[in-house]
Amino acid sequence: QIQLVQSGPELKKPGESVKISCKASGYTFTDYAMHWVKQAPGKGLKWMGWINTYTGKPTYADDFKGRFVFSLEASASTANLQISNLKNEDTATYFCAREQLKGYFDYWGQGVMVTVSS
Amino acid sequence: DVVLTQTPVSLSVTLGDQASISCRSSQSLEYSDGYTYLEWYLQKPGQSPQLLIYGVSNRFSGVPDRFIGSGSGTDFTLKISRVEPEDLGVYYCFQATHDPDTFGAGTKLELK
DSSP states (O other): OOEEOOOOOOOOOTOOOEEEEEEEEESSSSOOOOOEEEEETOOOOOEEEEETTTTOOEEEGGSSSSSEEEEEEETTTEEEEESSSSGGGOOEEEEEEEETTTSSSSEOOOEEEEEOOO | OOOEEEOSSSSOOOTTTTTHHHHHHSSSOTTTOBOOOHHHHHHTTTTEEEEEEEETEETTTTTOTTTEEEEEETTEEEEESSSOOGGOOEEEEEEEESOOOOOEEEEEEEOO
């Protein structure tokens, strides 16, 4: 069956970096784009951008340009999100989601809670 | 950026009631190919969001027929004909017609 399994929770200090992963199984990884969505505690969903899993080309929403990097380990069917120079406002749950041809997200990872605290 | 305004912010219902959620867009969501990239997601407490409706009115696989999406242009509605306990949570509309993609702020469906 199709699954997106994300890495575990992270506790980091301001200024540090974090890399979280999203491992796909049950389908051909490079056939579907992968998106990233942020949810701050008690808040709504915010679209961060996506990565073309065939070409590796990332696209970032404006608020996520600079410190955020989407990458792939295609041989491992894994998409990664790296955040550098962490700030308190990066504290959130980060979801990966598979995009279907008509632009909707049919499978989601379970989310990774990243806590940034001194 | 396209702003999706959801109303109401919260909705208190009795089980078996009908619920209706509105999503209004600051721009038309009809793409140049004629398709409207408007979706509805439900996030139950402690869970990842799950897809309910895509393309305004198409129910995703396994979604009960009590969920009905409608609308066009800038005005969209999600109706739940007979609310059941598993329908409680936060509903989000989402558009992928215009870059960047955007979510509405959410509507919390809770029991009265």
